[in-house]
Amino acid sequence: xxxxxxxxxxxxxxxxxxxxxxxxxxxxxxxxxxxxxxxxxxxxxxxxxxxxxxxxxxxxxxxxxxxxxxxxxxxxxxxxxxxxxxxxxxxxxxxxxxxxxxxxxxxxxxxxxxxxxxxxxxxxxxxxxxxxxxxxxxxxxxxxxxxxxxxxxxxxxxxxxxxxxxxxxxxxxxxxxxxxxxxxxxxxxxxxxxxxxxxxxxxxxxxxxxxxxxxxxxxxxxxxxxxxxxxxxxxxxxxxxxxxxxxxxxxxxxxxxxxxxxxxxxxxxxxxxxxxxxxxxxxxxxxxxxxxxxxxxxxxxxxxxxxxxxxxxxxxxxxxxxxxxxxxxxxxxxxxxxxxxxxxxxxxxxxxxxxxxxxxxxxxxxxxxxxxxxxxxxxxxxxxxxxxxxxxxxxxxxxxxxxxxxxxxxxxxxxxxxxxxxxxxxxxxxxxxxxx
Numbered sequence: 001x002x003x004x005x006x007x008x009x010x011x012x013x014x015x016x017x018x019x020x021x022x023x024x025x026x027x028x029x030x031x032x033x034x035x036x037x038x039x040x041x042x043x044x045x046x047x048x049x050x051x052x053x054x055x056x057x058x059x060x061x062x063x064x065x066x067x068x069x070x071x072x073x074x075x076x077x078x079x080x081x082x083x084x085x086x087x088x089x090x091x092x093x094x095x096x097x098x099x100x101x102x103x104x105x106x107x108x109x110x111x112x113x114x115x116x117x118x119x120x121x122x123x124x125x126x127x128x129x130x131x132x133x134x135x136x137x138x139x140x141x142x143x144x145x146x147x148x149x150x151x152x153x154x155x156x157x158x159x160x161x162x163x164x165x166x167x168x169x170x171x172x173x174x175x176x177x178x179x180x181x182x183x184x185x186x187x188x189x190x191x192x193x194x195x196x197x198x199x200x201x202x203x204x205x206x207x208x209x210x211x212x213x214x215x216x217x218x219x220x221x222x223x224x225x226x227x228x229x230x231x232x233x234x235x236x237x238x239x240x241x242x243x244x245x246x247x248x249x250x251x252x253x254x255x256x257x258x259x260x261x262x263x264x265x266x267x268x269x270x271x272x273x274x275x276x277x278x279x280x281x282x283x284x285x286x287x288x289x290x291x292x293x294x295x296x297x298x299x300x301x302x303x304x305x306x307x308x309x310x311x312x313x314x315x316x317x318x319x320x321x322x323x324x325x326x327x328x329x330x331x332x333x334x335x336x337x338x339x340x341x342x343x344x345x346x347x348x349x350x351x352x353x354x355x356x357x358x359x360x361x362x363x364x365x366x367x368x369x370x371x372x373x374x375x376x377x378x379x380x381x382x383x384x385x386x387x388x389x390x391x392x393x394x395x396x397x398x399x400x401x402x403x404x405x406x407x408x409x410x411x412x413x414x415x416x417x418x419x420x421x422x423x424x425x426x427x428x429x430x431x432x433x434x435x436x
Contacts, residue, residue: 002036010121015347019328026424043068045224065104082367091172102128111181117146130185148186151346155180189215195376220420224354228335240336241310251338257288280404291321354421358409358429359383381415
């Protein structure tokens with residue numbers, strides 16, 4: 001019998017789902033035919049659809065737990081997190097969510113045959129594995145190992161948000177303590193390098209873990225040029241630029257809200273400005289809400305074996321809206337980008353570092369973790385940074401020269417080279433060494 005592995009990304013944006021794709025592909029690459037089944041577990045239809053075309057291998061199964069009505073996520077509003085709504089949802093629904101998670105996993109038989117469970121910010125899975133191991137104690141089977149790969153700790157992040165907002169009530173504190181206990185059920189924790197996991201989280205995990213079970217950092221970020229070459233079948237930069245329709249040697253600015261609703265309306269004014277004053281560089285924009293609002297016609301572009309769903313604005317051909325990539329995530333497109341404008345979400349920051357693409361990071365109000373990432377990236381010299389108000393007021397002047405050219409940000413690119421990439425290789429090797 002081959003290996004059966006469960007991967008569970010959290011539901012808050014697309015960053016952890018993109019990391020899940022990297023880990024699943026590396027498991028298939030290193031373990032080969034020793035893999036019997038990889039189950040990617042998600043609660044939402046949105047993430048199930050995201051993962052549905054990413055693997056091209058029948059041994060990867062997408063398991064939708066539609067019984068889980070309230071997955072763990074941050075409630076978003078334009079420009080930031082709705083902290084009161086987020087905390088209210090956690091207080092009301094977390095305990096019911098963990099019960100529903102366990103019931104749904106048992107109904108689908110996900111854990112009963114698994115050899116390894118990997119949770120990426122899903123403490124409900126760690127709690128369910130704990131219950132599964134209680135059942136295994138009465139039989140001859142070895143315990144199911146649960147490992148955590150994440151960029152923060154939900155209980156720690158939510159507690160600090162509540163304290164900052166003056167909303168840490170006793171009922172909420174009880175729920176967060178339950179969440180903390182669930183997080184500590186995993187056997188080991190691997191955190192991302194700075195700035196993706198700020199220093200405070202490392203201290204938290206090391207202090208809180210029972211029996212001082214392993215809690216350390218990954219040796220670098222996930223992914224990088226090898227992933228892009230595997231997708232493109234060779235050097236990826238020319239393929240990406242060809243799919244985007246970039247003219248000549250124009251640089252490319254990628255603008256991304258990270259798959260959340262935070263920038264859904266903030267980018268409207270910026271797009272209007274590009275229509276009034278077409279850029280002297282190419283812009284690749286990921287904001288499905290803005291594309292839909294403007295009636296952009298998306299189509300599948302193909303170049304060799306590679307495909308990208310995209311649509312250019314008819315009034316500004318240098319403005320391209322990005323859709324999905326069959327068989328991959330937006331990660332591989334970073335091979336063709338020259339700068340990235342975004343909030344400091346862990347997934348996008350990881351991808352930029354992996355390809356040494358300089359960052360322009362904009363404040364996300366009330367998101368304690370994202371703001372710590374932004375400040376850490378600024379201290380490390382890998383980004384330019386601006387508050388939300390400065391972004392609204394100055395707009396393109398933050399990343400353009402007085403002549404309208406895209407800033408080169410050479411110092412930021414050089415500083416990124418100190419952070420290794422392709423950490424998934426060593427991480428998966430460690431898992432397989434233990435399992436086999």
